[in-house]
Amino acid sequence: MLAQWRVLAGRLEVTGRLTGKKLADELRRVSVSADPHLMAEVVGREQEISAIDAEIARLEARVNETIYRLHNLTPDEIAVIEAATR
Numbered sequence: 001m002l003a004q005w006r007v008l009a010g011r012l013e014v015t016g017r018l019t020g021k022k023l024a025d026e027l028r029r030v031s032v033s034a035d036p037h038l039m040a041e042v043v044g045r046e047q048e049i050s051a052i053d054a055e056i057a058r059l060e061a062r063v064n065e066t067i068y069r070l071h072n073l074t075p076d077e078i079a080v081i082e083a084a085t086r
Contacts, residue, residue: 003046004030010049 008026012018068078 001030003043006046007042007049010053 005027008030012023012026064082068081073081
């Protein structure tokens with residue numbers, strides 16, 4: 001279930017219209033399968049997605065560092081940019 005919830009969390013759009021009830025309903029929609037091969041496949045896919053997400057974050061950080069260096073940004077300027085993009 002945890003793997004399915006992680007996949008759901010990765011694709012769920014959080015907006016002002018997402019209520020606690022809607023979120024709970026989405027979380028309840030995941031199913032537990034008695035098929036161990038299917039469960040292993042879901043867990044494996046979630047692990048692949050997590051690894052890809054981590055690689056994307058690492059590469060984005062490298063790109064940002066390069067841009068900051070090319071523009072000779074100060075630590076204060078970098079902090080302002082990073083705070084605005086969170």
